[in-house]
Amino acid sequence: MSSPARGVAADLSHISTKAKVTGYLPADDGLKAAFTGADVIVIPAGIPRKPGMTHNDLDLFNINAGIIRDLIIGIALYAPSAFILVISNPVNSTVPIAAEVLKKHGVFDPKKLFGVTTxxxxxxxxxxxxxxGKSDPSVFKVPVIGGHxxxxxxxxxxxxxPKVELSDSDRAALVHRIQFGGDEVVQAKEGKGSATLSMAHAGFHFAGIVxxxxVYLSGVPGGGAVKDIVAGLDYFSVPIELGCPxxxxxxxxxxxxxxxxxxxLLEVAxxxxxxxxxxxxxxIVGAPEAK
Structure with a gap:
């Protein structure tokens, strides 16, 4: 583990909660040590977007796709029954990458693979x-479907x-800001990162019942009905009822x-x-297996 990463692990380990925080080096089977016995694995790894870079930028995809592939191979080997939460962009592509790797290893459970779009x-x-003009955003519940x-x-x-009444122009502006809100953070950080703190909150939020x-629609109960409507897409974000195990x-x-x-909007999506x-x-399909 590099010095900054080691420092983060040490810093987190001082927080007074029941959680025990440890860090692992890539060497000495660090991936195996980190994954073995894990019930939930959250993957935020990868490079952040830079100003002018979209979620579909080729550099972003090529680097993060390889990182996701290698991490998912580790999960397939050492924690095949874990819940997998993929944050790494571009989620629309990294979740299918994860699914294809898991399929190759014969351990794909579509009910346990999630792209975090929260x-x-x-x-x-x-x-x-x-x-x-409301001061408390938490009173609103707005479903957001499609991709990320x-x-x-x-x-x-x-x-x-609650219901909101908007003019056509206000609605269009609000939709655009929600769709491209990440650009605000990327630009404000002037090339030094993308959304991390708000994403951390969203990841923490991903614990509700719905x-x-x-998700991979065909593998989730009720997903077939959604797939029939969304032009036959294999993956789509909709409200999902969660449960254990x-x-x-x-x-x-x-x-x-x-x-x-x-x-x-959906037709474009x-x-x-x-x-x-x-x-x-x-x-992944037809690509040589990473060593």
Whole structure:
């Protein structure tokens, strides 16, 4: 482990909770030591976006795809029954990469693989509260479906609880800000990183009974009904009922409830998602196995 990483592990280990924090070196079977016996594995690893870089940037994909592939191989070998939460961008592609690696090793359980898209939900609550002049964003619940990049992110403002009344221009501006909110952080950090603290909150938030998450639809109960609507896409983010020990208990099909405007957003999202998913699958299928 590099000195900064060792320092982070030591720093976290001083927090007064029941959690025990340890760090492992890549050498000496560090990956095996870290994964063996794990019930939940959260993967935020990879390079962050830089100004002007989209979630689909080739450099971002090529580096992070390789990192995800190698980590998932480790999970397949040492923690095949663990819940896997993928944060590393581009989620629309890294989750299919993870699935294909797990398939190759014969340990793929679609009910335990999740792309964490909760940050889009967090942003939708925060930005909606700002637009309507409410001081407490936590009172809003806004489903966000689709994927986790740009116009594949589809906030369902028509299903917001409590209901919000927006002009057409305010709605369009709010949707755009939710879809591209990550760019604000990337630009503000001036090339020194992307969303980390808000993402940490979103990752912590991913513990509810129902969460929006990017899953392999055919492997989740109820996912087939969603797949029939979303142009046959294999992966899609919808509200998922979670439970132990199985993981994804049910995909909640809220698509018949969306507005005409949101159906238009979805048509755009389907095209982008199809390309993102194929990119991830192609990275593994037919590729030589990493050593």
């Amino acid at each position: 940050l889009d939900v967090v942003r939708s609550e925060t930005f909606t509260a700002s637009v309507v 990049s740009g116009d594949t992110i589809v906030p369902l403002l028509s299903l917001s609880e 969460e929006n998450t990017f 199985s993981g994804a208990v049910k995909a909640m099909n809220i698509l018949p409830q969306v507005s005409e405007y949101e159906n238009g 389907y095209t982008g998602l199809a390309a993102n998913i194929k990119k991830g699958v192609d990275f």
